[in-house]
Amino acid sequence: QQPVQSPQAVILREGEDAVINCSSSKALYSVHWYRQKHGEAPVFLMILLKGGEQKGHDKISASFNEKKQQSSLYLTASQLSYSGTYFCGTGKGGSQGNLIFGKGTKLSVKP
Amino acid sequence: EAQVTQNPRYLITVTGKKLTVTCSQNMNHEYMSWYRQDPGLGLRQIYYSMNVEVTDKGDVPEGYKVSRKEKRNFPLILESPSPNQTSLYFCASRPGLAGLTGYEQYFGPGTRLTVT
Numbered sequence: 001q002q003p004v005q006s007p008q009a010v011i012l013r014e015g016e017d018a019v020i021n022c023s024s025s026k027a028l029y030s031v032h033w034y035r036q037k038h039g040e041a042p043v044f045l046m047i048l049l050k051g052g053e054q055k056g057h058d059k060i061s062a063s064f065n066e067k068k069q070q071s072s073l074y075l076t077a078s079q080l081s082y083s084g085t086y087f088c089g090t091g092k093g094g095s096q097g098n099l100i101f102g103k104g105t106k107l108s109v110k111p
Numbered sequence: 112e113a114q115v116t117q118n119p120r121y122l123i124t125v126t127g128k129k130l131t132v133t134c135s136q137n138m139n140h141e142y143m144s145w146y147r148q149d150p151g152l153g154l155r156q157i158y159y160s161m162n163v164e165v166t167d168k169g170d171v172p173e174g175y176k177v178s179r180k181e182k183r184n185f186p187l188i189l190e191s192p193s194p195n196q197t198s199l200y201f202c203a204s205r206p207g208l209a210g211l212t213g214y215e216q217y218f219g220p221g222t223r224l225t226v227t
Contacts (some may be wrong), residue, residue: 001170002153030214032214032216034216038128040220041201041219041220041221042154042201042218043218043220044215044216047214047215055214055215083226087153087154089154096171098156098159098167098170099144099156099159099216100156100170101146101153101154101155101156102153103151103152103153104153
């Protein structure tokens, strides 16, 4: 039931783009994206709901393919500050209290 | 300052000695959750609460208890800790309001627990 993230890790140079994917074997109502820097707590990035609503950062975008039960996070023109581990979380049902996170994708941006 | 606080931040204890990790939020949030984070496993939800006196199991609830007697507090209780509960624990809260803003979850700083 845990969503599967790919890739597990990626190394970029500043200015390069990256895509992080999240897929689930279960029907999704929502997909949540968080970033965790080393030694810190996770921080909210994006939420995408079934039906197309979304809310998030200006410089980070994401898509949600309901039919394929997949979401992708797009990091364009990456900056050093983008480094960290990215987690997707999937919500079940209407209450959305139970969030299941993937194992994370570690992103390293080099100068 | 709007925040989620956890105490203690670090704890080393012995097997079987009951402990409580406190969590408090000052944002009047409806939803609160506990997660544990282990290398290679990501964040796994232990318990969550949708309101006062309403709690439900997450994905890894065995060995843990919670209570939600007040809206702001959501303590995590380990009645008889075991070494496999050694982990980094995060408390989180979110508004729970209708609309997208209600889904933004705020995490506490984490509690690193070691059970020997």
